Amino acid sequence: MTADLFDAVPDAPSQEAIGEGAVLLRGFARDNESDLIADLRAVIAQAPFRHMVTPGGHTMSVAMTNCGAVGWVTDQSGYRYSPTDPRTNQPWPAMPRSFHQLAKLAATRAGFADFVPDACLINRYTPGAKMSLHQDKDETDFGAPIVSVSWGLPATFLFGGLKRSDPSRRLRLAHGDVVVLGGPSRLAYHGIAPLADGEHPVLKRQRINLTFRKAR
Ligand code: SIN
Ligand code: FE2
Numbered sequence: 001m002t003a004d005l006f007d008a009v010p011d012a013p014s015q016e017a018i019g020e021g022a023v024l025l026r027g028f029a030r031d032n033e034s035d036l037i038a039d040l041r042a043v044i045a046q047a048p049f050r051h052m053v054t055p056g057g058h059t060m061s062v063a064m065t066n067c068g069a070v071g072w073v074t075d076q077s078g079y080r081y082s083p084t085d086p087r088t089n090q091p092w093p094a095m096p097r098s099f100h101q102l103a104k105l106a107a108t109r110a111g112f113a114d115f116v117p118d119a120c121l122i123n124r125y126t127p128g129a130k131m132s133l134h135q136d137k138d139e140t141d142f143g144a145p146i147v148s149v150s151w152g153l154p155a156t157f158l159f160g161g162l163k164r165s166d167p168s169r170r171l172r173l174a175h176g177d178v179v180v181l182g183g184p185s186r187l188a189y190h191g192i193a194p195l196a197d198g199e200h201p202v203l204k205r206q207r208i209n210l211t212f213r214k215a216r
Contacts, residue, residue: 014027018169019188020184021186022179022180023180025110025178025180028102028105029106029176029177030176036102037202039098040096040122043096044065047066048087049063049124052074055075055076057076060131064124066085066122067093069119070118070215071085072119079138099120100117103117103149104116106178112182116214117212117213118214119212119213119215120210123208124207124209125155125195129192129195130193131192141214142186145182145183146181147178147180149212150174150176150177150179150207151207152175152206153199153200153207154174155173155209156170157173157192158192158193159171162188175203195207
């Protein structure tokens, strides 16, 4: 028999508290990765990525789309959740069951067992794309956490405090990592540093991020 010590221990995802109410679950979204990515491709086929414009008139470097009952949008008139895709005026694609399950499992692991997401913002970063420090505050209920899933190229997550001027930690997020921001960290400032170039075996030269929210 050639079993060694490591064969006996399943590759359990690790869990790291990164702040009060904030948890990093490394590798949590790797389990049924191929189903999740197939479901992602189906959503994108229905509602393609697009670069939205901020109320200040700036075109975002991150391309976005949504699935779920409502989707996050921005244009010259502001940030909001919309039940329809402004490109088509049709409802956003439904949230795949696999997505919903992943978000609920991750939230439960982080201590938010009653999380029911109704929105999933999908962000696509290509090399150089970034997201400046911001708070997620367009939702109605800050009692519900945000569940954020990373796939593809690794990124540097900037995790700050409740004030923009608070210092921020830099955490590396890799393929399959999940961050849950809830409780006192629900309104923490966060962002993504400009994406470094690279080639991911499955997703090639991009990083995909899903953020699950209870928007309404
Ligand atoms: C976001 O804050 O909406 C995205 C964060 C990320 O890409 O990890
Ligand atoms: Fe955010």
